[in-house]
Amino acid sequence: MRNAERAEAQTCVTGREDSVVTSERSRAGTKEWIARHSYNVRICHWINVIACGYLLVSGIHIFLDFPELYWGHTGYQGYPAIFKLSDWGISWDDAGAMGNRMWGRNYHFTFAWVFLINGLMYVGWNMVTGQFRDRMLPRRDELTLVNLRADLRDHLRWLARKRTSTTSYGTLQKTSYLLLIFVFVPLLTLTGLAQSPGFTAAMPALLDMFGGRQSARSLHTIGTVLLVLFVVVHVLEVLAAGAFNRVRSMITGKHPLPEEGL
Amino acid sequence: MSKTKTMPTLDLGARPRRVSRRALLSSVPALGGLLLTGCSRDTFVPPMVRGGLIGIADVLTMSTNRLLLSGQPLAREYQPSDIAPDFPTWGQTNPRDEKYQRLLRAGFADWRLPVSGLVERPLSLSLDDIKRLPSRTQITAHVCEQGWSAIAQWTGAPLLQVLNAAGGVTSGARYVVLDTVDGWYEGIDMFEVVHPQTILAYRMNGDDLPIGNGAPLRLRLERQCGYKNLKFLKSIQVVDSMADFGKGTGGINSDWGFHWYAGV
Incomplete structure (x- = not known):
């Protein structure tokens, strides 16, 4: 059973070999290295970490000033709340x-701008260089039920380390990144803007889109909790996959290839 | 058939001979904003820009807002059924100022609002004078910077009408500074001044403005957060610079460290 799994994993990796960008011999020794993350991804990733950190702490700060959530257009102390x-x-x-x-x-609001500009830069850059298409868009053969089920099972059984490739992202990983970047983050941004009296005067649709200013505020808060959960899982995955190599590759761009194929 | 929504125009008795801000102010209020402020820096940049990233973000936020608002759209107006049953009173709810208390006891009969500075004819308006000006009634959401929001109906004189009663502003006018009986002040730029929903409200939900909500007169600035909507107005002056007020940031809230432009 174990051998079979291993063999399967092996084919997974070889199947993905086409997405290897470059590989080079390390000057230091026999270790083989792969260019895992481009400049763009690395720079944007760490700016994003700083921006999100500030956004989270300052967001909690704002929330604590009125730690109640409401639904609809109206919400103030004394009005029926959904959370207090x-x-x-x-x-x-x-x-x-x-x-x-x-x-x-x-x-x-300062780091919202940093986050937004950094995010647009990241998306634009990756669109132009084709990285989204090459590394993030799941291939058709990856989107089979069998493959997705296997990927999920491995994650749940904490086998991510053994199964994840150093050269490309897993299917669930790709899917969650794409959903995060193109669905979740835009929604979080819009629910933020929907609370602004200036932006909503310019774009009243923001108010209707979420059912009111207070609904937007509640969704913004719930979305933040979900985003924090995403980051927790993200960090756990990095730990599972080998924190040192993974974090180093997000700084230097280079990741050592496993010694024996996997 | 769909009706095209147009901005309500205000009849201001245009005086076409003067080609000044005043002429623009009084003749094209509906187009107001950009025409009036043209390429003016005031539309996009706060009176005093803070240092560092925060200052850059302030300018980005304000200029983005103002570009999006360049057509001077109205803030959302709601239905009477949306009015909050118990609109919160916040901050100052009854100024202890002796003079204010005396005026309050007399039903504000002797209350006056001086309008001074860069206006054609400085004057002092009684509450009745202000009530005789053309009025506007709007049901809008008060958006507090803390996060709460509540809807109420406000009736008042557009700030533009009040300035017009003083003959309009003279050249060089950049900000309208509002002072309150409890020592607050805020400067607002001409882009907001010409907006039809920028009113000095004396009625709330059909009754005289309650004390807790700023009797006898308060500012409604519907496209900015609660803290810019000053209560208990004492005087109005039109100025060419905010440098001489407080710390020079343009308002008491920004003196304390809040954004001067409170559109977010």
Whole structure:
């Protein structure tokens, strides 16, 4: 059984060999290296880490200033809420005392711009260089039920390390990145804009799209929680796949090839 | 058949002889914004730009907003059924200022709003004077920077009408500074001043403006956050620079560290 799995994994890797970008002999020794991440991906990835860090902390800061969620166009203390932090033992005053909201607002809107410009740069760059097509778009043969099921099973059984290739992304990985970049992040951005009196005056559709300013605020918050969960899984995957090599490859771009094919 | 939505135009008694901001102010309020402010920096950049990334982001946010708003669209107006049953009162709810309390007891009969600075005829308006000006009623959402929002109906005189009562602004006018009885002040630029929904409200949900909501007169600036919507107005002046007010950032909130442009 184990051998069979191994063999299967082996073909997985060889099947993906066409997507190897370059490989070169390391000057240091016999280790073989592969160029795993382009400049673009590396630069944008770390700018994104900084921007998202600031967005999260400043976002929590803003949320604590009014730690209640509502649905529709209206929401204020005394109106029926869908979530209240005070129900969980933290009073509004306590939450508000965790900081002044200028800090949160200033940094949230500053790093929203960093996040947006960085994201557009990343997407544009990868479109032009064809990286999305080559590395992110799942191939047709990858999108079979059998393959997806195997990929999912491996993830659940913590076999990602053995199964993931150093040269390309897995199918679930590709799919989740694409959904994140082209569906989830745009929605998170729009739910943010839908709370702005300026942007909603210019684009009233933002208000209707999410069923109201307060709905947008609630979705923005729920979306943030989901995004944090995504990052948790992302980091766990990196740990499972070998944190040192993976993180190094996101800095230097180079990843050592496994010694014996896998 | 669909009706094309047009901006309500304000009759301001155009004075075509003057080719000044004032003429533009009084003749083309509906096109107002960009015509009036033209290539003006004020439309896109706060009176004082902060340092660092935050300052860059401030300018990006304001200029993006203003480009998108260049047609001067109205903020969403709601139905009477959307009006909040118990609109929150926030911040100052009853100024302890002695003079204010005296005016309040007299039903604001002796209350006056001085309109001064770069206007043709500086004057002092009573509440009745303001109520006699053409009025506008709007049901809009108050969007607090904290995150809450509530809908109310506001009736008041467009700020433009108030300035017009003083003969309009003279050349060099860049900001309208509003002072309150509790010591707050905010400068707003001409792009907001000419907007039809920028009103000095004296009625809320059909009644006189309650004390907690800023009686007898408050600013409604529907495309910016709550903190720019000053309550308890005391005076208005038209100026060519915000440098001499507070720390020179353009308003008390930005003196404290908030964005001066509060469209987000």
